[in-house]
Amino acid sequence: MPDSTLPDAGVPGVDLVALWEEHTRSEFETRDVDATMATTVAEPYVNHVPTLAGGVGHNDLKRFYKYHFIGGNPPDTTLAPISRTVGVDQIVDEMLFSFTHTSVIDWMLPGIAPTGRRVEVALVAIVKFRDGKLAHEHIYWDQASVLVQIGLLDPAGLPVAGVESARKVIDKTLPSNGLMHTAWKTSQGRPI
Numbered sequence: 001m002p003d004s005t006l007p008d009a010g011v012p013g014v015d016l017v018a019l020w021e022e023h024t025r026s027e028f029e030t031r032d033v034d035a036t037m038a039t040t041v042a043e044p045y046v047n048h049v050p051t052l053a054g055g056v057g058h059n060d061l062k063r064f065y066k067y068h069f070i071g072g073n074p075p076d077t078t079l080a081p082i083s084r085t086v087g088v089d090q091i092v093d094e095m096l097f098s099f100t101h102t103s104v105i106d107w108m109l110p111g112i113a114p115t116g117r118r119v120e121v122a123l124v125a126i127v128k129f130r131d132g133k134l135a136h137e138h139i140y141w142d143q144a145s146v147l148v149q150i151g152l153l154d155p156a157g158l159p160v161a162g163v164e165s166a167r168k169v170i171d172k173t174l175p176s177n178g179l180m181h182t183a184w185k186t187s188q189g190r191p192i
Contacts, residue, residue, distance in 0.1 A: 014132035020091050023134055028079055033066045040134045050143040053107040068106040074099045082169060089129050096166055097123040097141065101150050108146065115150045120166040
C-alpha cells in the first residue's frame, strides 16, 4: 500500500537520479558515511528485505552504515545498472551486485565467515524521496541464489538457482524453465 503520508519529493531543481547516484557513490566508491547520510532526510530508513538489515531514523541508519554496511563490503564490490524507472518521487533501480566473499558482510550474509567465492546477484532498490532527499530504501535480492553461490545451500532437489539467476536477468536468451524441467516437458506439443 502506498505511503500517502509522505509529501511529494518534487523540489524544483533537485535531480533525483543525480542525488541517488551521489548516494550510491558515497556508499560503494568513496565509502564515506557522512556524505551518504547528507543525501538523506533527517529521519530516513533502509530495509534490506531478505535479511531485515538496515536502520530506522538518523542514528540507527548512520550506525548501520558506519559499522555494518559501508566499510563491510568487500573491496571488489561492484554495482552494474540493468534498468531504472524514475517517477516524480521514486526511483526503482535493478542492478547486478557482484563481489568476492572475502569478508563478513553483515547486511547480506550476517554471521557467515568469508568463503572466498564469487557472487553475482540481481538486486532491486526502491528509493523514495521527500523534500529533495532520500527518505527510504527497500532493497531486494534472491537470498537463496547468494547462499547457493557461497556453498551454504545445496540446490539439488530445490527450486533455487545460483549465479544463473543474475545471468538470466542480463541475458534473456539463456534457457528458461530449467527448474521446472519435468513439468515443462509435460506441456511439450500441447495446444497453445
